[in-house]
Amino acid sequence: MPTRGSPLMHGLIASPFLDDFLILRPGSVSGIKLPHRHWLELQRATLCPDWLVGAVRRRWPDLDLTGRPLAGTVLIRPQSPFGYGRASYELNLGCNYDCEHCYLGLKKFEGLSWPDRERLLDIMVEAGVLWLQLTGGEPLIDKLFPDVYAAAFERGMMLSISSNGSRLANPAVLDLLTTHRPYRLTISVYGATAESYDGLTRRRGSFAKFSRGLAAAHEAGLPLNLNLIVTEHNAHELDAMTALAERYELPHHVFSNMSPTIYGGAESLPAQSREYLRKRKPFTGCSAGHTFFHVDPHGMASICKVGRDPQIPLMDEGVKGLARLGGIADGLLLRQGGCTGCGLQSTCGTCMPLVTLYRKAKAPLSAYCQH
Template sequence: MPDNTCPSKLDYPEFIATLMKTIMRKRVPFSACLELTHRCNLECVHCYCNQPVDSPIIRNNEMSASFIFGLLDEMAQRGCLWLLFTGGEPLLRRDFRDIYVYAKKKGFLVTLFSNATLITPELADLLEEWPPFEVEVTLYGATSQVYEKMAGIPGSFKKCLDGIKLLLERNIKTSLKTMVTTINSRELADMKKIAAGFGLDFRLDPLLHSRLDGGKMPCEYRVTPDEAVELDITEKERRDAWLKCMEVSKNWKAADSFLSCGAGVDSFSIDPYGNMSLCSMMPKRAFSLKRYSFGRVWDDFFPKVLDKEYNKKAKCRNCDAVLYCANCPGWSSVETGQEDAVVDYLCEIAYKRKDAFEKQPFINRVG
């Protein structure tokens, strides 16, 4: 009998789909988000986690390189392949090079999130020698005036562009992205031009949430729900993603499970202080890796969280716009302190998005 599951007899999308189903069924911790620091050399008004760049207290509480090495050993042994280094600004760590090279030698596919302002020729050389899967650079504006109003640091716009150039001179895979705010929304077209000038992909995200410590400052810079939905319609990448979501979710029904994503099933997050959570937006459900082993958290503690049933009385559960909503226990927790609460901003966007994609002839408006 022929073996139709042989990878050579599957096309690539089918192979990946089959692989991911197996990974999720077996709960392999395949993908990790490792926040190396919450400190940052910029002071972005919209950031959900940034801490002072020179704070000795915060720096001293961060995981040591040797501690991280041990975690990477455990993660690799359990089957983790995709590894994201993020922050804060991960390049601020004095031992970044040691941590990065260790991860590469372990065989991880490493993605790096950075503002690129700290990229030096020496660091770019290191990335050339040990190529990351990708460096994703956040661009906060198309002019120094707007960029630095977002980032809070004079001269940072030029440093960002210089850093991007250093990466590209070494053929390091790079992409650009931005968070859309009331400050930079009018420069989106020009940011796209900058990306095109570099020959780079560009994506955007208009959804800002509260700080992890409960601060609401980022929310002050949110675009309106109408503006957010307009971007969903006019930006091809976002439009295609929602159309695909509509197609694959035709027969979707609300599940009883607490989470409907891969958090705790095939992915996890670790903050700078060694706390492991299902998702970086769920710090209240984190477990200290300084107290428990990685395996104990993944095998014993996470399943207990995942087994929690969704509150059947929650307003969101039977909402007819749920397929168009970005809300989840993480968002709810960060915004309201409760994991099953309505986030009014997302709720308004969801209904407007549903109306736009289901009722209005939006195709005539796309670019």
């Protein structure tokens, strides 16, 4: 698949991550933690040091660094004063499906130009982002997805993709992902039969595309996870969806709690299956806004995909704008409104930004408050 420029073919990434220093391998879930002195040594080395050769051989026996130059073998990322380790980037809000439960609401095929996307990736690197999730909409239908993916890989990011899998059988997509392996590829599953799956996505033929994509990605050995999406429409096929995941021997998670749209709309809520509504674990806080952030298709940064307001225009403010996210997060995560007097807050499983969306949607308390 053609991309802008030639991606750097590094085999390993040496990177700060929050307070640690790590050696990571694209496509691998394991890694090596470095002492600070070894991190400093890598800044000066020209050949792979003996301690690195040994540590890598123990972690990945198929990888021998003996006598190899450090440059071109290990991509060494700079330290960042901003303290972010993870981010998600919504390439666009467009999708080739029209799922009844979708939290995106109105799906628009809009996004940054290539120069701005490239600048956005540089801002993320400067912020310290090591793990980057590429999402949408459906990211694989974005015309600039190959360029974004290759450029992020070249910058030493560990990439994960959230997809409906409909484009994974495309040879060019498979070539890109097998040559530059992602850390994780998460595919949503909307049913176990064409009738159920196509009915939920409201696109005829979508189950066939998903099935081909899943089979192709599995055969290519890509690191797959499945999200089994349970709605009123397909709940009767949960056992069959689980069997599908087990047949491929893939890790899978069941998602049954639907949320309002990102605009606070209620149109996604009727799809929720009350039978499979799950009690959430107590919400005890998260790293949103402090070590993690989300970026929408227009380069607007927020604490997460749910708490999108207020936002920071990264194309205008650059990486320094992220310094305001921590304060925004602290404000958004405080219990507000009718929740402030609740004596059961410590066992509540719904974060405040999500509560705010439910309130905007005028959802009944039973949809988000377990008390």
